[in-house]
Amino acid sequence: MGFCVVMIDNRGAANRGVNLEAGHLKYRLGQVELLDQEYGLRYCAQKYDCIDLDRVAILGWSYGGYLALMALAQMPNLIKIAIAGAPVVSWRLYNTGYTERYLGLPSENEEQYLASNVLNYVSSFPTEENRLMIIHGLNDENVHFAHTKTLINKCVQERKPYILKVYPSERHGFRNIDSMEHFEVTLLLHLLKYL
Structure with a gap:
């Protein structure tokens, strides 16, 4: 279909040991990962002839959805x-066991919580239509739909366009083949039309 797909394991990626997974991200969620993604993408574009840096889409789910939102705002x-699937929007709304491993307690690290909160970057989202798609299952037991609800409210407040695809019966990871196929077709059609 003419797409070049690049997957970059940035600092913080799983299964690379504690120093790479947690060490680089401690107090810097949504910062070092984006630098690595941009560097890796530009490196691949320079090395391979199939990447058009004027037509880049980013797709992520869960933490990857968080990074997709941060990338759109910051780059x-x-x-x-x-395309942000089941994105974490505010670490105050997410699992404290995970969050506090990287950001510590909110009462002790207010600056880090603010710097890693997508809601503080929504004003930097583009104003052009079709540049942001949010996907979320209503039965998500991990990243609760409250994240997407909060994000949409902020997009409305900031007058930023978005496309929302809700899957009423799905959880954090899609389990129904119909939902998976619907999402894949929706994604491909969107990219073919707007990328």
């Missing part, structure tokens, strides 16, 4: 389309 000239 809107590089990222043309962000």
